Amino acid sequence: MRLTLDEGWTATVTDDPLRSTPRFDFPGQCVRIAEYADVTEWQRFLVETFGSREWLWDAPDELRFDQAGRELVGAGLRLPHETADAEDSARLPAAPPVRPGGLRADEARDFRLEVTTELCRAPGDTVLTCLRDLDVLDEPLEARIGIAPDVALLVQHGTVVGWSLTDPAQYLTTGFAAPDPAPPAPATRLLLTECLDLITTPLLDEVRDRVPAALDRLRAADQALRTQPEDRHRVDALLALIADLVEDYADRPSPDRRR
Incomplete structure (x- = not known):
C-alpha cells in the first residue's frame, strides 16, 4: 500500500513496524516513538534523518526516516485540544483492525505533516484517536497501520487522516524519560x-x-x-x-x- 502524507509526498507500507515503546509525554501533549534519551541524542537524530519536523514557530506532526534506507525510524504526534463530542466519537469505525507495518519513504526529502484537529476519546480513555477533521467519520477507514506498539496511523482513500494510541495510561511519562x-x-x-x-x-x-x-x-x-x-x-x-x-x-x- 502506498500512502500520501503530504501533497505530492508518499511512502510505502512495509512489514517492519518500529519496536520502540511509545512515550506519552503528557506535559508536552505529544506521543513520541524514538530511541533518543536526551537533548543531545535528539539533535543527532534530527541531523541523521529526514521528514517532517518542528522548526522554530512551526510545530507539525513528525515522522522521521533513515537517510540510507528511507525507513521510518521515529515519530512525534501531537494531541489536539479540541475534543469531539460523545456522538461524534461513537461514530468512529471499529474496522478495519490494526495491521502492524512500517513505512519506507518513496523519496528522501523533507515534507510537512499537518497536526490533527479533533480528539475522539473511547470510554475510560482506553483509546485516544486523533483525526484530521470530523469529515473523516463520514466514510469508512481503509486501513489502520500499526507503526509501533499500540500506535496506529489511520488511512482513508490512500491518505493518512489521523492516528490512535491504545492504552495511553500505560505510556504516560515526561520528556525523554521511558514510561x-x-x-x-x-x-x-x-x-x-x-x-x-x-x-x-x-x-x-x-x-x-x-x-x-x-x-x-x-x-x-x-x-x-x-x-x-x-x-x-x-x-x-x-x-x-x-x-x-x-x-x-x-x-x-x-x-x-x-x-
Missing part, C-alpha cells in the same frame, strides 16, 4: 480521564475563562495528583501540566480583578 513498564494503577487511569477533561475543550475553555466550577475541578485534580501514593512516575507526568494550569488560572487573580 514505567509496570501496569498503571486503577487510580491513575481515573486521574488521566479527569486530566484529559481539564486540558481539552470544552472544560479547558471554562478554566481559561476562570469559571468557578471549572477552577474547583482543576484544584481538586491537582490535590488528588499530589496525594496519590502509588504510580508516582505517571502521576507526576499528569501533575506537571495540571500544576501549570493551576498556577496560570487558579492561583492568579483574573485580569478584571487586577484592575
